[in-house]
Amino acid sequence: MIIDSHIHFWKFDPVRDAWITNEMTAIRKDFLPEDFSLPLKENNIEGCIAVQADQSDKETEFLVNLALENPFIKGIVGWIDLTSGKLEESLQNYQSEKLIKGFRHIAEGEDFGFLLQKKVLNGIALLHQYGYTFDILLKQNQLSDAVKLSGKLPDQPFILDHCGKPDLKINDLKDWKLNISELAQNPNLYCKISGLLTQGNVSRIDEKSISEILDCIFLKFGIKRLVFGSDWPVMLLGGNYALWMELISKYVSQFSKEEQERFFSGNAVKFYNL
Numbered sequence: 001m002i003i004d005s006h007i008h009f010w011k012f013d014p015v016r017d018a019w020i021t022n023e024m025t026a027i028r029k030d031f032l033p034e035d036f037s038l039p040l041k042e043n044n045i046e047g048c049i050a051v052q053a054d055q056s057d058k059e060t061e062f063l064v065n066l067a068l069e070n071p072f073i074k075g076i077v078g079w080i081d082l083t084s085g086k087l088e089e090s091l092q093n094y095q096s097e098k099l100i101k102g103f104r105h106i107a108e109g110e111d112f113g114f115l116l117q118k119k120v121l122n123g124i125a126l127l128h129q130y131g132y133t134f135d136i137l138l139k140q141n142q143l144s145d146a147v148k149l150s151g152k153l154p155d156q157p158f159i160l161d162h163c164g165k166p167d168l169k170i171n172d173l174k175d176w177k178l179n180i181s182e183l184a185q186n187p188n189l190y191c192k193i194s195g196l197l198t199q200g201n202v203s204r205i206d207e208k209s210i211s212e213i214l215d216c217i218f219l220k221f222g223i224k225r226l227v228f229g230s231d232w233p234v235m236l237l238g239g240n241y242a243l244w245m246e247l248i249s250k251y252v253s254q255f256s257k258e259e260q261e262r263f264f265s266g267n268a269v270k271f272y273n274l
Helices: 033-042 055-068 088-094 120-128 140-152 174-183 208-219 241-252 259-271
Strands: 002-009 043-050 071-077 101-106 133-136 158-160 187-191 226-228
Touching: 002 259, 033 043, 033 208, 033 241, 043 055, 043 259, 055 071, 088 120, 101 120, 120 133, 120 140, 120 174, 133 241, 140 158, 174 208, 187 208, 187 259, 208 241, 226 259, 241 259
Parallel strands: 002 043, 043 071, 071 101, 101 133, 133 158, 158 187, 187 226
Antiparallel strands: none
């Protein structure tokens, strides 16, 4: 069984989705569940986690409605205003919607220290009280914030998106490796093996560099806290689904069948309580 822990859906809006620039022609259009049907079938995907791509309450509602209509969407990671004075009220209201497993803020687009602000820390602490996970999305040069966040809220279930976005364009990974080592020491912090096709030169796949990233991640986190994901459709900027599956399947073939099952589905089921 395969669970893809990181899928996006959207109805493209050039104003709202301004991050999708004119050069990103491959993803500058709608991507809805029916558009994922072919990768789903061809790669024997049992289900997925739909992750927010827009920072609005409407985004969470949009994903919930898609999940209700499409059973292969096993859970969603929505967006919520972590600094709102009505945060607890919102979390209480969401308790009846079991498809919501956690939340994410696109912190990679914020200033350094955003996740460490008192209001944000208090908000993430509330997520834990209500049983929600938190996806950490930061770039390589921001990972020290993730280390501090993990230290301040060690009991919160965190998951690091896209291996902490190692910059394969400059290929200077010293600080990334140090921060990954620190993060991996928290037993409540998982890591998604996803999004790596777009971290280097998207005109060619640098399998050697990706393997070096995987070597570090698997060594530090161990197979029990690593979760398979794709970052579809963003990953189409650097390749396709079949290519990603082939690359990852080849890498994890060194592990036992039981360990591979953990990686491809069991760990996602456990972390997101599917």
